[in-house]
Amino acid sequence: MDCGGSIGKVNYLVNPKAEDIVELLASGIVNDSILVFFAFCRVRYDGRAKSELEPGDRIIIIKPDGSFLVHKNTKREPVNWQPPGSVVSWEVHDGKLVLKSVRKKPREILQVELIKVYHACSFQCEDYEELSLTGSEAEMAELIFENPSLIEDGFKPLFKEKQINHGIIDILGKDKSGRWVVIELKRRRADLQAVSQLKRYVECLKYEYGEGNIRGILVAPSLTSGAKKLLEEENLEFRELKPPKKERLKENKQTTLDFYGYANNLNNLSSFQIHRSDRKIKN
Amino acid sequence: MDCGGSIGKVNYLVNPKAEDIVELLASGIVNDSILVFFAFCRVRYDGRAKSELEPGDRIIIIKPDGSFLVHKNTKREPVNWQPPGSVVSWEVHDGKLVLKSVRKKPREILQVELIKVYHACSFQCEDYEELSLTGSEAEMAELIFENPSLIEDGFKPLFKEKQINHGIIDILGKDKSGRWVVIELKRRRADLQAVSQLKRYVECLKYEYGEGNIRGILVAPSLTSGAKKLLEEENLEFRELKPPKKERLKENKQTTLDFYGYANNLNNLSSFQIHRSDRKIKN
DNA sequence: CATTTTATCTCGACA
DNA sequence: TGTCGAGGTAAAATG
Structure with missing residues (x-):
């Protein structure tokens, strides 16, 4: 050694x-x-x-x-x-x-x-702190409970994470004419799977409450094209909503230097960025 | 420093x-x-x-x-x-x-x-090797094409990864009476999502070829209870199949010693296992 | 490039 | 403990 x-x-x-x-x-x-x-x-x-x-x-x-x-x-x-x-x-x-x-x-x-x-x-790694995260689907749900008109006028959210036969409904509520509304939340662009999921929940509730009384709404910042198509075919609805975040990290402007620029200025500057060499890494 | x-x-x-x-x-x-x-x-x-x-x-x-x-x-x-x-x-x-x-x-x-x-x-990390993995869904598909009777007698696999309107069908074939068979492969225990997926494909093909002519089979090592229920409700089928692997690593038997046992025998033994202390780690 | 699907997923929650 | 669904999923396959 x-x-x-x-x-x-x-x-x-x-x-x-x-x-x-x-x-x-x-x-x-x-x-x-x-x-x-x-x-x-x-x-x-x-x-x-x-x-x-x-x-x-x-x-x-x-x-x-x-x-x-x-x-x-x-x-x-x-x-x-x-x-x-x-x-x-x-x-x-x-x-x-x-x-x-x-x-x-x-x-x-x-x-x-x-x-x-x-x-x-x-x-000897001592760490007593936990990660604190914001910007989740749970926070989208909170936002909607606090402000139901984000979905539509007269919407009343009733249940959060309601367990049914084939999964868990994010939000279950009623619209102003008293029909059940199933809401599926996605914190980012919703895909086919998200629509499938919403569809499964809506079918499950139709079986319970009857064909005409159930609406399904997908809530997400955006939709994939496939998801949009399937959503329309299934007579499901979409509301645009971005997940809430408290405040952004401020990002300082900083100098970008190549290695030589950096080496020559080491003692004068307090902020750097050096580019990796361009040789290809294959593994 | x-x-x-x-x-x-x-x-x-x-x-x-x-x-x-x-x-x-x-x-x-x-x-x-x-x-x-x-x-x-x-x-x-x-x-x-x-x-x-x-x-x-x-x-x-x-x-x-x-x-x-x-x-x-x-x-x-x-x-x-x-x-x-x-x-x-x-x-x-x-x-x-x-x-x-x-x-x-x-x-x-x-x-x-x-x-x-x-x-x-x-x-300075030099690495020119790639991981070689076996036991995937692609290998399950190969296995079925080589040996269609794993699904059932008279099954004829026709397409692999067949693109349709709302996704890609793992295997599309015909049974001995000429009906279309949609096969969805899962390399591990299949869940609700897997059944949803299969259901979506089957519905898509029913729309094309007519209600009575399409079967859907989920192929996996096992099913979750929820998946089984939904599968039955939807008149879809299940075949048990484990993903194939070439051969198992042989695992040598070896002595297990605590730290003191280890310390006393360092020069005589060539194989060890030491237990972590029992103090709780919370983070 | 954007989109879709898989994964030795990992992880947490809950029955 | 097993089951189930989410994820800042990441990464591969695909159009």
């Missing part, structure tokens, strides 16, 4: 041997650290499907809840993974370390053969 | 100051490295929705394709992210570094305020 360190929350190893990695792994697991490996490795998965990934450089992340991620140098998604609750273990075969993560139900196995580890870290 | 190193594919910094991070960031971006930060940070997002995450320890990953991930110590999913194609930049405000990633369409902004960086890495 070239070197290593253990200052504060992060322990790390540079070009470690199998036994060094095992030590980091073992102590990292017992004190609930996140483990991160930068490694040349082969990956095999078998479970709901089955996959094989030949050797290449990847980043491997093992979280204390059992989540196991293998990331390539592209994409938001891990190329292979295991969800929370999986159990990690390892084996050493003539100096080569193989990480294993097993999920019980459904039975799934992920194996990472570490051919060369460039860098390994364990991170 | 405490120290750093640049041996081979990974450069790293320990407890770096803003200007050191900026240097790593800048050079990492121009040579298409993956950047990884272990940091105490605050995260803000605004775009299709809007979110805020108060300060805590997280791992930040920036890939050369623009993918930007912020991971907490739990879950398979990043708590915040930006997809490939996003553009990263940064600002320095009195010694504090703020990472920014902007997506053009739809317009979305992610900001990470780095309050304290414990460890920073840039990784």
